[in-house]
Amino acid sequence: MNDIRDALLVARDSQHGLIRRPVSPHIGIYRWPITMVASILNRATGIALCAGSLLLVWWLVAAASGPQDFAIVEGFIASPLGLLLLLGWTASLFYHLLSGIRHLLWDAGTGLEKPSLNPVTWLVLALTFVATVLVWFAGYMALGV
Amino acid sequence: MAKQSEKITVMRSQLGRVRGTGAAHAGAHHWKAERVTAVALVPLTVWFVIAVLSHLGTDQPAIAAWAGRPWNAALLLALIVLTFHHMQLGLQVVWEDYIHVIKRRNAVILATKGACLLLGLAAGIAVLKLAAVAH
Numbered sequence: 001m002n003d004i005r006d007a008l009l010v011a012r013d014s015q016h017g018l019i020r021r022p023v024s025p026h027i028g029i030y031r032w033p034i035t036m037v038a039s040i041l042n043r044a045t046g047i048a049l050c051a052g053s054l055l056l057v058w059w060l061v062a063a064a065s066g067p068q069d070f071a072i073v074e075g076f077i078a079s080p081l082g083l084l085l086l087l088g089w090t091a092s093l094f095y096h097l098l099s100g101i102r103h104l105l106w107d108a109g110t111g112l113e114k115p116s117l118n119p120v121t122w123l124v125l126a127l128t129f130v131a132t133v134l135v136w137f138a139g140y141m142a143l144g145v
Numbered sequence: 146m147a148k149q150s151e152k153i154t155v156m157r158s159q160l161g162r163v164r165g166t167g168a169a170h171a172g173a174h175h176w177k178a179e180r181v182t183a184v185a186l187v188p189l190t191v192w193f194v195i196a197v198l199s200h201l202g203t204d205q206p207a208i209a210a211w212a213g214r215p216w217n218a219a220l221l222l223a224l225i226v227l228t229f230h231h232m233q234l235g236l237q238v239v240w241e242d243y244i245h246v247i248k249r250r251n252a253v254i255l256a257t258k259g260a261c262l263l264l265g266l267a268a269g270i271a272v273l274k275l276a277a278v279a280h
Contacts, residue, residue: 046235053228060221063208064271070205097190100183107180135194142201145267 039123042099045092052089090135095128175234182231189224209275218276222269229265233258 013019055077061095062069076082105111111120166172200211211217236257244250 008213023214043239048241050232050236053264056228057264059269060212060225060268060271063205063212064274067205070208093190093194097187101187104180104183135198137197139201 018086034118034121038099038102038124041095043101045096045099048088048092049096050084052092055085055089087136091128091132094131094135095124098124098127098131177239179231179234179238182227182234184225185223186231189220189227192220193224209278212272213275213278214277218272221272225265225268225272229261229268233261236261
């Protein structure tokens with residue numbers, strides 16, 4: 001027990017053994033609403049983008065350093081691992097962007113009504129998928145492969 | 146209808162009310178800064194994605210010339226400053242949620258701010274260098 005609040009979460013069961021009281025939401029019996037998934041995804045993609053920003057910094061610094069350094073970055077991005085990271089980065093960027101707009105609308109006081117919450121959340125997920133596919137399709141078209 | 150004579154007791158001190166900093170003891174500045182940077186990043190991010198798409202497969206001199214043009218450099222610098230500012234604001238909230246030992250939490254938040262500052266400076270200096278040598 002490393003927090004005074006833990007004292008309130010400990011109880012005894014019918015056999016007088018110490019147990020932890022369940023906390024809400026109890027994940028095991030909780031049906032995940034789509035808004036909860038979206039909220040967790042917003043934070044997860046935000047953290048993923050922090051890692052992805054390293055690629056942006058590396059790309060810019062290499063561009064300013066010269067052709068040799070830039071070729072190393074381009075080689076990494078074109079590798080299977082690089083492409084996978086870039087795909088994750090693209091999807092995370094679009095999700096965080098669209099989900100962020102949803103949050104900004106909420107902060108402005110609109111869209112908090114129950115009927116619009118779930119459809120808008122599904123729309124954000126669908127648009128993330130569409131935008132990611134479109135950008136990668138456009139990218140491969142531009143490269144002509 | 147409530148009686149006019151009914152007395153409402155406010156437990157909050159008048160000093161606390163005037164300071165207006167609330168339970169976070171820091172006011173709404175952090176929350177607002179997170180939103181303001183987010184609003185600015187919406188158009189900047191869309192611009193950046195389109196710009197990268199239209200330069201796919203080009204070599205270093207082409208990218209350097211593009212990034213060095215004054216307006217592109219200005220937009221890149223804005224993107225960099227706002228991205229890393231938004232990033233350290235967001236990560237701070239993540240650490241505050243999950244790290245419960247105050248000293249460790251503050252150390253991690255400070256390290257995060259330092260890392261974001263250095264990464265942003267490196268990216269910004271790269272753009273400034275490209276802008277300075279571009280023809």
